[in-house]
Structure formats: C-alpha cells, structure tokens
Amino acid sequence: MTKAQIGLIGLGTMGAALALNIAEKGFPIAVWNRTTAVTRRFQAEAGELADRVIPTESLADLVAAIAPPRAIILMVPAGQPVDDQITALAPLLDPGDLLVDAGNANFHDTNRRTASDLPMRFLGMGVSGGEEGARHGPAIMGGGARADWDRIAPIMQAIAARAEDGTPCATWMGDAGAGHFVKTVHNGIEYADMQMIAEIYGLMRDGLGMDASGIxxxxxxxxxxxxxxxxxxxxxxxxxxxxxxxxxPMLDVILDAAGQKGTGRWTAVEAQHLAAPIPVIEAAVMARNVSARLDERKAGEARFGPAPQPLELATAELEAALIAGKILCYAQGFAMIEAAGRNFGWQLDLPGIARVWRAGCIIRSAMLNDMAAALAENPARNLVLAPAFAERLQASIPALRQVVAQGVLHGHALPALASGLSWFDMMRTGRGTANMIQAQRDFFGAHGFDRLDGRDTHHGPWGH
Structure with missing residues (x-):
C-alpha cells in the first residue's frame, strides 16, 4: 500500500478543505477524525481524489500509514485539545516526526510547546483564507525551527495561494510562535478592516439613505x-x-451582533504588552463586544433617542476616508509586528509578510504590493512615513476628517475610523500634550520628567 506523504487530524470544515487541497496537488494524505463515521464519509465524498486519501480508524493506524519521518497536521480547536492530541500521539511517534499545529493557536501556547521537552518536533503554522482558501489556496505563515518548515515547505507552497507574480503565499516567519503571532495580527487587521467597511456601510445606509443594492x-x-x-x-x-x-435584501434580515473567536482580542491584548499602539484594531474589537449587547443598546435608544441622522457626504469622500483608514490600520499592524520582532528576538521579514498576505488570506488587497515595496525600502520606518503612502494620506486624510466630523455631528458611531484619525493626528504632532501628564505624575508620585532645555532639574516646584 502506498504510504502517505503527510497526515492530518481533524476533518472539520477547515481540516477537510485542507486535506482535499493537499490531495488535489498530488500528495497522498492519511486522515483521522475522532468520529470514525466522519472519516469514512470524507473519503467516500472525496470523488476523484479518493485514491490519494487514506482513511484511518485509530491514531496508530494514522501513524503507520505515513512514510517516515512523519509530518502530521493538527486541525483541532486551539488550547487544551491541541495538548491532548500531542499527549495521545507522543507514544506513537519517533523523535524525528513532526507535528504541525495549523489551528488558530495563541502564539504563547506555541512558544510553550516549542520550548517544552516534546518527544517529537513541533511547528506552529497560521493558515488564513477560510474554507475557500483552505480548499483552493490559503496564505500560510510557518513558525518554528527553519529546518522543520523546510521539510513541509514543498507541500505548503504547492497548496498555497499564488500572488499575481506567481509567488506562493507560504513562507517561514520565524522561530517558535512567530507564525501564529503573524496570523494573530493578520486577524486583528481583519477585524479592523471589516469594522471600517461596516462603518462606511452605516453612513451610506443611515446617513445617505441608500438601499442595500445601491450600497x-x-x-x-x-x-x-x-x-x-x-x-x-x-x-x-x-x-x-x-x-x-x-x-x-439579505443584509436587512441579519441581526447586527457580530461574532468573534478571540484572535482580534489577542491582538489587542498583546499590543498592550508590546507598547505597540493599534487603536483601529482595539476599536474594532470594542465594537464587536458592544454589538453583542443588544438589550443595552435598545435601552440606550429608548432613553436617548435614535442616534444616526441624515447627513450630506459624497460617496467619493467615503471612498477616500476608507482608503486613509485602511493605510492607518495596516501601518499599525506592521508596526506591531516590528515591535514583536524586537521583543521576542524574531527575525521577522516585514516585506515578506506583506507579500504572503497578497493572496489567499482574508485581508488580501491591491495595496499590499506597494506596502511590501515600502517595507523593503525601510522595515523600521512606519508605513505612514513611506513616501508612497504619505502622499496617499495627504490626499485622503481631508476626506477622513470630514467623514468623521460629519458622522460624529450627526450621531453616527465611527469608532475605528475616528480612532485611526486621532492616531494620525498624534503621529503628526511634534509637540503634544504628554508634558501635562508628566507634570501630574511628578506632582503625585515624584516620577520626574525630562526637560526640553536638557537641564538637570527633573522635578517641579510643587511645594509639597
């Protein structure tokens, strides 16, 4: 019997799609699911790919079906289920075998697993693109030992999406949890991008009175x-x-309470630890949380009256505002990745990350080609200061300012767009207002401060 070149555990929506993608690209794959009926149904429904799918009914059968040194992809829920699967596989694997966690893992868990004394090799891998991407070409972000990534890279690059220049959107990001970290920030940007689009949608619907078809x-x-x-x-x-x-219209019958699986929240939490400002992403996470508070929102409307009022804005202004918001959001995300590289000692390739995101993933965008080029020129420079994007911002910020101002004046909630604008205004202000905060801190806590004139006096004459 032909041995599989790789194995996969977990035939849920994403796992099944990824397994079919691997089989379609010519790689025999052994699969196992804890419910045997699911495994059998998957193989039976694989159609012309069934000959490349080896169904197994136990973990021992799965391991035996894969050519050594083995590589097994885990497509199980993040957290304890991954640890449980590692424990179950440990007695069956050889030291040179490789487990690949391709779920939405918290990168701290991947760091922990990589550093622990596992009896096998371990790799964390972010996969983006949803079911469609998993089936026909996702963006793949590997993290762990480079040699371990290189072992599975031919398969991962074969199944990955292709950018317009033909480059596969799959690469190694860095050691330990780097791949899952980059995927987490990807998801944070995804939250923000979706929220800004929703805010513009709201302005068109409630402010301009446009119907869903026109929108x-x-x-x-x-x-x-x-x-x-x-x-x-x-x-x-x-x-x-x-x-x-x-x-x-479909939109008009959908409840306005957004779900989330936690990766956007992880991005916001980690940004605080890294002292990396990502206000657009944080606002998007907040907005999802508020959206779920339906009863409170209805009570607020009953007490204070319906908020959104008609306004006058051109759709061209809305487009320009969204362009500005998108640039600001991505700039914050890449700055956070750069901060993580410094903090964790990862050699993160920012232009390479932008190139991986060009196809397959949820945030794929025409702008990412230019972002990759700008980051290649100077990875440490904030994207808003790159000449190409500085020019775009100079052209689009006036529209963002007008949209936020008119939206706020007319009661429209624009948390992500407004947060992006405030961050931009702080970033373009050479002398801000933190001197007041430093004076307050020194007054109540004698924390001291630096002086503009460089003199040695670092405390104020507060008289207490």
Whole structure:
C-alpha cells in the first residue's frame, strides 16, 4: 500500500478543505477524525481524489500509514485539545516526526510547546483564507525551527495561494510562535478592516439613505480602484444579495451582533504588552463586544433617542476616508509586528509578510504590493512615513476628517475610523500634550520628567 506523504487530524470544515487541497496537488494524505463515521464519509465524498486519501480508524493506524519521518497536521480547536492530541500521539511517534499545529493557536501556547521537552518536533503554522482558501489556496505563515518548515515547505507552497507574480503565499516567519503571532495580527487587521467597511456601510445606509443594492453597486465600483480587495469584493456581493425566504435584501434580515473567536482580542491584548499602539484594531474589537449587547443598546435608544441622522457626504469622500483608514490600520499592524520582532528576538521579514498576505488570506488587497515595496525600502520606518503612502494620506486624510466630523455631528458611531484619525493626528504632532501628564505624575508620585532645555532639574516646584 502506498504510504502517505503527510497526515492530518481533524476533518472539520477547515481540516477537510485542507486535506482535499493537499490531495488535489498530488500528495497522498492519511486522515483521522475522532468520529470514525466522519472519516469514512470524507473519503467516500472525496470523488476523484479518493485514491490519494487514506482513511484511518485509530491514531496508530494514522501513524503507520505515513512514510517516515512523519509530518502530521493538527486541525483541532486551539488550547487544551491541541495538548491532548500531542499527549495521545507522543507514544506513537519517533523523535524525528513532526507535528504541525495549523489551528488558530495563541502564539504563547506555541512558544510553550516549542520550548517544552516534546518527544517529537513541533511547528506552529497560521493558515488564513477560510474554507475557500483552505480548499483552493490559503496564505500560510510557518513558525518554528527553519529546518522543520523546510521539510513541509514543498507541500505548503504547492497548496498555497499564488500572488499575481506567481509567488506562493507560504513562507517561514520565524522561530517558535512567530507564525501564529503573524496570523494573530493578520486577524486583528481583519477585524479592523471589516469594522471600517461596516462603518462606511452605516453612513451610506443611515446617513445617505441608500438601499442595500445601491450600497453594493458602490462597493463594486470601489473594488475597481485603490480599495480593490477581498473584503470590499464580498461587501459588494453580500450587499446585493436577496433573502431567499422573504425576498428582502439579505443584509436587512441579519441581526447586527457580530461574532468573534478571540484572535482580534489577542491582538489587542498583546499590543498592550508590546507598547505597540493599534487603536483601529482595539476599536474594532470594542465594537464587536458592544454589538453583542443588544438589550443595552435598545435601552440606550429608548432613553436617548435614535442616534444616526441624515447627513450630506459624497460617496467619493467615503471612498477616500476608507482608503486613509485602511493605510492607518495596516501601518499599525506592521508596526506591531516590528515591535514583536524586537521583543521576542524574531527575525521577522516585514516585506515578506506583506507579500504572503497578497493572496489567499482574508485581508488580501491591491495595496499590499506597494506596502511590501515600502517595507523593503525601510522595515523600521512606519508605513505612514513611506513616501508612497504619505502622499496617499495627504490626499485622503481631508476626506477622513470630514467623514468623521460629519458622522460624529450627526450621531453616527465611527469608532475605528475616528480612532485611526486621532492616531494620525498624534503621529503628526511634534509637540503634544504628554508634558501635562508628566507634570501630574511628578506632582503625585515624584516620577520626574525630562526637560526640553536638557537641564538637570527633573522635578517641579510643587511645594509639597
């Protein structure tokens, strides 16, 4: 019997799609799911790929079906289930065998597992693109020992999405949990990008009185310009869709309470530890949390009245505002990755990360080519200061300022767009207001401060 070149555990939506992708690219794959009926059904429904799928009914069978040194992908829920699977596999594997956690793991868990005395090799790998990406070409972010990544790189690069220049969107990010960290920041940017699009959608719906179809046409038009991206593309699609049950616009029958799996929250929490300001992402996480508070929001509307009021803005202003917001959001995300590289000692390749995100992943965007080029020129420079993006911001910030101002004046909630604008204004202010904070800190805690004139006196004449 032909031995599999790789194994996979967990035939849920993502695991099944990834396994079919691997088989389709010509690699025999052994699969196992804790529910045997799921494994059998998967193989039976694999169609013309069934000959490259080896179903197994026990972990021992799975291990025996893979050619050594073995590589096994784990597609199980993050956290304790991964540790449980490692424990179950430990007696069956050889020291040179490799486990690849391809779930949405917290990178601290990946760091811990990599550093622990496991009886096998371990690699953390971020996979982005949802079910469609997993099946036909995701973006893949590997983390761990470079030699371990190199072992599976031919398969990962074969199944990954391809950028327009043909480059596979799969590469090694760095040691230990670097791959899962980069995937986490990707998801944080995803939260922010989606939130800003939702805020612009709200302005069109509640401020300009546009119907869902018209909003969809507007998004479709924007997808032909600088905002060309997967998220704008699907925003056009969902806006124009009709509910098969009622015939109403699909958006008009969907409850406005957004779900989340935690990766955006992880991004916000880790940013605080790294002292890396990511206010657009933090605002997006906050907005999702608020969206779930339906009863409180209804009580607030009953007490204070409906917030959104009609306003006058051109759709071209909304487009420019979204361009500015997107640049600011990505700039914050890449700055956070750069801070993590310094903090954890990872040699993170920022332009390489931008190139991996060009296709397959949820935040793929036409802007990422230019971002990769700007980061290659100077990875340590904030993206807003790169000449190409500084020029775009100079052209689009006035629209963002107008959109935020008019939105706030007319009661529209714009947490992500407004946070991006405030961050930008701080970043362009050479002398801010933190001197007041330093004086306050010195007054109540004698913390001291630096003087503009460089003199040695570092405390104020507070008289107490």
């Amino acid at each position: 969809g046409e507007t998004f479709a038009l924007w997808n032909e310009g600088p905002l060309k991206s997967y998220l704008i593309e699907i925003s056009a699609t969902v806006s124009r869709a009709s509910d098969p049950l009622t015939g109403a």
